[in-house]
Amino acid sequence: MTSLLEILTSEYGVHLAILVSLYLILSQSLNLTFGLGQLFNLAHVASYAVGAYATALLATDYGASFGVCVLASVTLSALFAVLLGLIALRLSTDYFAIGTLAFSSVISALLINWKSVTHGVLGVPGIPRPELFGIDFYQNSNFVALIGIVALVTQVIFYGIYRSPFGRSLRALAEFERAAASLGKNTRRTRNLAFCVSSAFAGLAGSFFSYYLNYIDPSSFALGEMVFILTIVIVGRPGSFWGVIASTIFLVLLPEPLRFLDISSAYLGPMRQLLHAVILFAVVWYKRDSLFPQRRTV
Amino acid sequence: MLSILPQLLVNSLITGSIYALASAGLALTYGLLRILNFAHGHIMMVGAYTFLFFYVQLEFGFLAAVLSSGVSMIALGAITLAIFIVPFMRASPLLPFITTIAFGTMLESIISMCFGVNVRSFPSSVGSESAEWFGVYITPLQNFIIASALIVLGCLGFIIHQTSLGRKLRAIAENRAAAESLGISANVLIYGICILATLLGAYAGVLVGYETNIQPTMGSSYSIKAFAAMVLGGLGNIWGTIAGAYILGLIENLSIGLDFWGYSLPAGYKDAFAFIVILAVLLLRPHGLFGRQSRVA
Amino acid sequence: MLDIADIFVSFRETKVLNGISCSIGSGETVGVIGPNGSGKTTFFNCISGFAPCESGTIKLRGERIDHLAPYQRAQRGLGRVFQNFGIFREMTLLENIQLALESRAGTTVGFLPWSKRTRAIKEEALTFLNQVGLERKAHDKAGSLSGGQMRLLEIIRTLAIGADLFLLDEPTAGVSPRMKEDIARSIKNLQALGKTVLIIEHDITFIQKFCDRIVVLEEGRVVLDDSPERVRNDERLQEIYFGRDEQPARS
Numbered sequence: 001m002t003s004l005l006e007i008l009t010s011e012y013g014v015h016l017a018i019l020v021s022l023y024l025i026l027s028q029s030l031n032l033t034f035g036l037g038q039l040f041n042l043a044h045v046a047s048y049a050v051g052a053y054a055t056a057l058l059a060t061d062y063g064a065s066f067g068v069c070v071l072a073s074v075t076l077s078a079l080f081a082v083l084l085g086l087i088a089l090r091l092s093t094d095y096f097a098i099g100t101l102a103f104s105s106v107i108s109a110l111l112i113n114w115k116s117v118t119h120g121v122l123g124v125p126g127i128p129r130p131e132l133f134g135i136d137f138y139q140n141s142n143f144v145a146l147i148g149i150v151a152l153v154t155q156v157i158f159y160g161i162y163r164s165p166f167g168r169s170l171r172a173l174a175e176f177e178r179a180a181a182s183l184g185k186n187t188r189r190t191r192n193l194a195f196c197v198s199s200a201f202a203g204l205a206g207s208f209f210s211y212y213l214n215y216i217d218p219s220s221f222a223l224g225e226m227v228f229i230l231t232i233v234i235v236g237r238p239g240s241f242w243g244v245i246a247s248t249i250f251l252v253l254l255p256e257p258l259r260f261l262d263i264s265s266a267y268l269g270p271m272r273q274l275l276h277a278v279i280l281f282a283v284v285w286y287k288r289d290s291l292f293p294q295r296r297t298v
Numbered sequence: 299m300l301s302i303l304p305q306l307l308v309n310s311l312i313t314g315s316i317y318a319l320a321s322a323g324l325a326l327t328y329g330l331l332r333i334l335n336f337a338h339g340h341i342m343m344v345g346a347y348t349f350l351f352f353y354v355q356l357e358f359g360f361l362a363a364v365l366s367s368g369v370s371m372i373a374l375g376a377i378t379l380a381i382f383i384v385p386f387m388r389a390s391p392l393l394p395f396i397t398t399i400a401f402g403t404m405l406e407s408i409i410s411m412c413f414g415v416n417v418r419s420f421p422s423s424v425g426s427e428s429a430e431w432f433g434v435y436i437t438p439l440q441n442f443i444i445a446s447a448l449i450v451l452g453c454l455g456f457i458i459h460q461t462s463l464g465r466k467l468r469a470i471a472e473n474r475a476a477a478e479s480l481g482i483s484a485n486v487l488i489y490g491i492c493i494l495a496t497l498l499g500a501y502a503g504v505l506v507g508y509e510t511n512i513q514p515t516m517g518s519s520y521s522i523k524a525f526a527a528m529v530l531g532g533l534g535n536i537w538g539t540i541a542g543a544y545i546l547g548l549i550e551n552l553s554i555g556l557d558f559w560g561y562s563l564p565a566g567y568k569d570a571f572a573f574i575v576i577l578a579v580l581l582l583r584p585h586g587l588f589g590r591q592s593r594v595a
Numbered sequence: 596m597l598d599i600a601d602i603f604v605s606f607r608e609t610k611v612l613n614g615i616s617c618s619i620g621s622g623e624t625v626g627v628i629g630p631n632g633s634g635k636t637t638f639f640n641c642i643s644g645f646a647p648c649e650s651g652t653i654k655l656r657g658e659r660i661d662h663l664a665p666y667q668r669a670q671r672g673l674g675r676v677f678q679n680f681g682i683f684r685e686m687t688l689l690e691n692i693q694l695a696l697e698s699r700a701g702t703t704v705g706f707l708p709w710s711k712r713t714r715a716i717k718e719e720a721l722t723f724l725n726q727v728g729l730e731r732k733a734h735d736k737a738g739s740l741s742g743g744q745m746r747l748l749e750i751i752r753t754l755a756i757g758a759d760l761f762l763l764d765e766p767t768a769g770v771s772p773r774m775k776e777d778i779a780r781s782i783k784n785l786q787a788l789g790k791t792v793l794i795i796e797h798d799i800t801f802i803q804k805f806c807d808r809i810v811v812l813e814e815g816r817v818v819l820d821d822s823p824e825r826v827r828n829d830e831r832l833q834e835i836y837f838g839r840d841e842q843p844a845r846s
Contacts, residue, residue, distance in 0.1 A: 040392060087581050094334055094533055097395060098525045099580050102573040105522055109570030223518050227403055234396065266414065270407035277403035284386065284397050292390040460708045462697045469683050469694055475645055476681030480756050481669035481698040 014140045018212055020252050021144070021151035022205055027232040027248045028158045028241075029201035034230070035238035036167060037194050038174035038292065040093065042226055043084055043100040046107040047077045047199035049221035051206025053111065056124040056216050066130035070207050077203025081195040089191050104226065111218040123217025127210050137211075147208050154201060155245065161197070162241055170194050171239070224273060231280040238291065251276065304434050306555040307548075312440050314547030315447035316509070318540045319502035321524035322454060323495025325539035328528065329471045330491055333383060333394040337402035338499055339521030341378065343514060345371055345500020346507040347409050350418060367504075368497065375496030379489060402517055410514040419511035420504075443505050450498070451540060458536070467491065471534070519569075526576045532586030541588065549575050596621040596791045597642070597760060602651030602661075604634075604641050604815075611637045613815035614651070619760075624782075624792040626802040626823070629812035630835060635795045636678065638812065639762045642793075643675045644668045655760065669698075674758025676749050678765045678795075684738030688729055688748060691737055692720035695755035720755070727751050727781065743774025750781050754788075761785055763794045767801060775801070799827065811835065 026048060033041045051073035058064035058072055088099045111118050118124070129138045130146075137143045161167050169190050210216050228251075236247030255272040263271065284291060324338045348370050353363035382401045386393035428435040458464035469477040470484045478484055506512060506520075527546050531538025553571040554563050563571065579587060597619040604612040611634045619625050629635050640646035642653060644665035653661040660668050675681070683691055696716045707713065724730040727747045732740070737748060746766055753761060766778050783805060785792055796802045803809070803823035811819035811826060813835050819826050826832060 040395070087577055090584050091580060092584070093392065094332075094395075095529065095580065095584060097334065097392075098529050099577065101522055102526060102529075102576050102580075105519075106570050106573045106577070109567065109573065113564060113566035113570065224403070227399055230396070230399070267411055270410040270415075273403055274407040274411075277400045277407065281382075281397055281400040281404070284393060284400070288386050288389045288393055292392060462693075462713070465686070465690055465694050465697070468686060468690075472683045472685055473681060475665070476677060476683070477694075478645075478665040479643060479669050479675040479677075479681065480695050480752070481666050482694070483664070483666045485664075 011140060014144050016253060016256065017144050018140065018147055020249055021147045022209055022212070023229070023232065023248045023252050024151045024245060025154045025201055025205040025208075027229055027236070027244050028155060029198045029205070030229050031233050031236075031238065031241075031244045032158065032161065032170075032198045033194050034233055035240070035244070036162065036174065037170045037191060038238070039191065039194070040097040041088075041100050041195070041198070042097060042230075043088075043103045043107075044198070044202055044229060045221050045223070045226035046084075046104040047080055047202035048206040048209070048225075049107055049111060049218075050080045051077045051203025052210045052216050052221070053118060053124070053206070054203070055207040056127050056210040057117070059127050059210070060124055066132055066211075069130075069211075070204065073203040073207035074200045075203075077206070078196045078200040080203075081199030082192070084199070085192045085195045089188065089195070104223070108218055108221060108223075111221065118218075121218060123215060124210075125215045127214045127216070129211055129214070143212060147212070150204070150208065154204070155241075158201075159241055166190065166193065227280070228276055231276050234280060234291070235283045237287070251279070254279075301433070302555060304432065306551050308434050308436055308440075309555070310544070310548040310551040311444055312509070312547070313550060314544035315444050316502050316505055317523055317527055317543035317546055318451060319447050319498055319505070320520055321527040321539050321543045322451060322536060323498040324524045325528055325531075325534065325536040326491050327495050329534040329536060330467065330488055331383065331387060331394075332391055332534070333387060333398075334525070335378070335383065335398045335495075336395055336521050337378060337382070337398040337405065337517075338495070338524055339519065340402035340405040340517030341371075341374060341496050342499040342503035342506075342520050343512065343517040344374060344405050344409060344503075345496075346503035346512045347413055347418075347514075348500070349504045350413075350420065350507065350512070354420065367500065371496050371500045372493050375493035376489060378496065379492040383492075402521065406514050406517050413514070415514055417511045417513045418507075420507045422508070439508055443509065446505075450501075455537075463487075523572075526572060528586075529576055530579055530587050532588050535586070535588055538586060538588035542586070545587075546572055596623070596656060597793075598652075598654040598657075599642070600652045600654075602641055602648045602653065604637055604646050604648050606637075606646075611646075611815050612641060612648070615812070615815065615817055616651075617810055617817055617820060619791060619793065621791055622786075622789050623807050624786055624794070624805055626799075626806040626809040627793060627795045627812060628797070628799060628802075628809060633812040634815040635812055636764055637815075639675065639764055639793070639795065642668075643673060643762060669756060669758070672757060672759045674753035674756060674761045676746070676753055676761065676763045676766060678768055680742075680745050680749065680769070682737045682740075682745050682749050682752070684736060686737055687734050688724060688737050688740075689717065689720050689733040691748060691752055692723050692755050693717065695752045696720055696723075699755065699757045723751050723755050724748075726784075727777075741771065741774070742769040743771055743777060746770055746774075746778055747781055750778075750785070754785070754790075759790055761790055761792045763792065765795050765797065767796065767798065779804070799823075803827065 030041065030044045033039045054073040054076045055069040058069045064072070084100065084103050088096055088103065091099050112121055129143065131137065135142060137146055173187055173190060232247050232251050233244055235251060236243035236245070255275055258268060258271060320339070320342055324335060327333070327335050345367065349363060349367045352358045352366045353360065358366065378401065382397045383394045386397055428437045458467060466477065466482050466487060469480070469482060470487060474484055503512065506516070523546065527542035528539045530542030530545055531540070550568040550572050554565050554568045599618065600616050601614045602612055603610065603614055615638060627635050627638065637646050641648050644663060648661055651661070652659055655668070655671055655673060658671070660671060693716055696719055700716065721730055721733060724733055729744060729748060737745065740748065763782070766782065767775050770778060782792065782794070786805060794802055794806070806823050808820065809823050809826040810817055811832060818835065819829055819831055821829070
């Protein structure tokens with residue numbers, strides 16, 4: 001037991017706690033659109049990237065303060081969702097998935113090529129840790145408290161959303177759009193709002209990601225990352241609040257023991273990817289009849 | 299500016315041919331099964347690596363390498379369908395999309411582990427020295443790419459529209475139950491088409507390897523490109539998709555080759571530009587340029 | 596011709612067919628009626644193989660077919676006409692019939708458009724279209740037809756696969772009253788050819804004209820199986836359609 005405690009309080013343990021908190025925000029926000037709303041949103045990682053880059057660029061090139069950066073990340077990601085919703089929410093299922101995928105690809109192409117703003121593949125280095133109320137968050141032990149609180153508040157907010165009338169109408173829409181519409185639900189507005197909220201929280205996660213790593217580059221926001229978040233939500237059962245929390249903790253920590261094996265780093269990345277893909281497939285295989293409620297149409 | 303236009307058009311034709319070969323199989327699968335196979339680009343990548351393995355690493359003869367890659371790809375096509383698509387089709391059309399994302403990721407990581415993540419290419423034996431025709435430079439390999447795409451797609455068109463087999467395929471695509479009640483065995487044809495799609499994809503992958511280079515991460519970008527061509531043409535509409543593939547090639551080459559009001563886009567932007575065009579198409583025509591409803595042809 | 600013994604079908608948790616048994620003689624025309632949700636269409640799906648039955652046996656000319664795939668049953672002469680139109684709208688009328696004839700001829704690959712056999716089949720397809728007066732539309736898309744014409748095309752197409760047992764699921768649904776006459780005529784034509792016909796129909800007055808027997812389904816069971824007149828006057832039919840405790844709504 002002492003060894004476990006040692007790990008938890010060590011620098012490594014703190015690092016893991018920060019990662020878990022970050023992914024809790026990211027996956028729970030995807031759960032709103034993908035899980036509750038059954039919207040096959042593959043642009044979540046793009047919202048995450050918008051948030052991360054907003055903070056990274058404002059904090060380095062303009063020296064903006066913590067509050068300004070976080071606010072800018074959240075707002076920009078929400079605006080991004082408005083733009084995305086404008087196009088994607090008009091589309092039917094298959095086109096929707098491809099449309100959000102294309103959106104995501106536009107963002108990653110911009111991150112790589114718009115060098116004058118995003119610094120291209122070299123990424124943005126030297127993002128300073130924030131200072132707040134006289135506390136210096138340069139220490140990871142302080143930073144973990146900050147992100148832990150933010151993650152906790154986020155979970156509480158989402159718990160509220162899932163049980164609110166808004167959450168219920170989103171769920172109803174997913175199952176039977178026409179029936180929900182005939183109950184007087186404004187289908188467009190409900191989905192747009194879900195998109196914005198989900199994207200705003202992804203932006204928040206992106207902001208903290210930038211602050212934590214001090215350095216970001218486009219490779220952190222590639223499709224593989226999207227697949228990972230998607231895996232978390234699917235393993236936790238789409239739409240389930242506690243399920244997604246549990247699977248976030250499980251999946252973020254799962255590949256960690258691989259680090260202690262004697263594997264060259266060239267194999268480590270693909271191996272983690274393979275592990276996640278196998279888990280994703282296995283879960284979908286076992287739950288294939290119950291994963292998505294039957295969609296009904298008139 | 300206009301002097302480079304012919305060259306750009308030829309380049310578009312080359313890119314478009316590869317995209318057309320890559321997306322034709324995807325469109326056929328979508329037309330028959332109404333599912334999006336995200337692993338299609340990855341299968342293309344695996345096809346290229348399989349050929350690399352037999353031809354370059356094991357030093358098989360050309361024909362032997364083609365045959366053994368072909369057999370491996372037939373097996374891969376059957377596995378894709380039997381394990382990653384068919385068991386999930388009944389529950390929800392979204393599930394095969396998710397499982398093929400997982401499958402594509404598996405393929406990508408396995409190939410990365412076996413061959414490394416770095417760029418590989420085939421030895422350029424023939425067809426690298428370009429000939430000039432009326433100010434347009436084109437290599438014999440590029441001529442071959444364009445011609446073979448036209449021949450393959452022409453045969454495909456002939457089969458779909460003129461033969462008994464094609465009638466059966468169109469029947470299954472439109473109404474599977476009604477086709478089966480006419481005594482048509484849908485399963486056999488579906489396996490046949492998925493294997494054909496895999497072979498077409500692998501062929502496109504090998505062409506990419508000869509024309510430029512290959513790497514394990516190319517899979518998802520080709521999947522997205524092929525989806526883009528499908529969206530341009532309307533999902534499941536194979537001729538629309540093929541037209542979409544050539545249009546995509548045209549957009550990519552024109553966007554970086556031409557200068558707009560004295561300002562030209564850097565080469566890296568061609569992907570972004572192509573996707574922006576697709577989003578614009580979706581905004582104006584949510585069912586694609588030629589799309590009315592899904593169908594195979 | 597068709598012997599059905601004790602078949603059970605359930606969808607998810609609900610039992611749709613609860614042990615149906617009946618047997619249909621060769622050349623007989625049998626109507627299947629029952630309220631909505633009584634399992635009529637599932638009954639047809641079970642016979643044609645689209646809804647696998649959990650237990651029970653289905654025999655066609657003495658041969659068990661309940662383990663066969665839909666296309667194998669079709670090849671054994673079981674023809675299905677769908678309620679929501681089973682024609683291929685994106686194909687021409689001619690191609691619709693060609694498909695059926697080619698399926699009967701057992702051809703798969705290597706059927707080139709200029710071969711003699713293909714041309715012979717095309718000719719034959721035209722004669723089929725001729726029978727229902729649709730030959731002038733042979734090269735139009737089937738989707739351009741009216742509901743009644745689509746149904747006629749589907750019946751004639753089922754004839755073209757060489758079926759001798761016809762399952763007609765509400766042949767008059769979505770058909771204009773004027774075209775009902777044409778449908779009735781083509782059903783009588785099937786009878787004249789000695790085919791065995793099963794018809795699901797809501798309109799009992801429409802089918803009693805040509806049915807030898809009427810089977811009434813309720814909650815997945817056969818409650819009545821008798822001649823049209825006897826069924827029509829049976830109290831139980833009134834009960835099923837109009838409730839048990841009320842007076843019959845029409846006499």
